[in-house]
Amino acid sequence: MAKHALMSPSSAERWMCCPGSVPLTQNLPDESSPFAAEGSCAHEVAARCLEENQSASIFIGRRFHDIVVTAEMAEHVDAYTQAVRDYRQHPSDELLIEVALPIEVITGEADARGTADAVVLSFGKQEVSVIDLKYGRGVRVQAEQNLQLIIYALAVLALYGVIADWQTVRLVIVQPRAGGVSEWVIAVGELEAYANQLRLAAERVRQALSDGPTHFLNPGEKACRWCRAKAICPALSAQVLKDVESIPETTPTTEIAHLLPRLGLIEDWCRALRAEAERRLIAGISVPGFKLVEGKKGPRAWDDPTQVESLLKSMRLKAAEMYDQ
Structure with a gap:
């Protein structure tokens, strides 16, 4: 039975640089944020659009993960889905959407899986394309040497290696709100060096899980950026x-x-x-010398009520959802 991976592909940059971060974060609550919920919403809409061959505009006003799909989000999702369709250039190409990939072959963690947003198997070109949607706008994510996508690619090759003699892997990041498309092509044979590095890092993580994190902590920009x-x-x-x-x-x-x-x-x-x-x-836990104090309430008023009303109407909300009457 599949389980949440301790060494997930999305956190590979962290655990490869800092193996001790895995046991240190193992029991911490995975607190969501509005930005994460927004990304989850965009990903769900994108998957539905690809599965149903639809435009994201049909989802405007609908709610996923407590986030309402706006016209702006629909536009960005359409940019991603069009990019995915462009990579499927031949009728024989196979498109896999939100595919769960076994990553035990890389990390050694039993039954661990990672979910790739989209994978295109191009049999004519003997090429695998791994395409990932990044909805954030703050940090530009590059495809070159992207460890998350490399793990997905290695998992795809392990899973589908028997059906074709794959020659190249194309890693693609689509980040509509921060630069568009980033792409990196690498020969299948060259991926083995990355696989070896990842396996060595995974072994150090297992040692940290066994012996404790103290001697395996390595703070730095890459390791700490998203560490909880x-x-x-x-x-x-x-x-x-x-x-x-x-x-x-x-x-x-x-x-x-x-x-x-x-x-x-x-x-x-x-x-x-x-x-x-x-x-x-x-949570009621004492922090000596500190306490919570209620701050001053700020002014709560729309700068331009007419503009807000137009935006809400574009979301196709009901009147009861738009107005306090």
């Missing part, structure tokens, strides 16, 4: 405090240049620490 354990990671805390304490009273230009690249990670740690303190206080 930033606020409780002893290695990251030590690294941040070391960086801050190393600043002399009169900071030379060279030291400023050395520290500037670290500011993003330090700021991420600060935000995570504040969020963790707030979470504990809300």
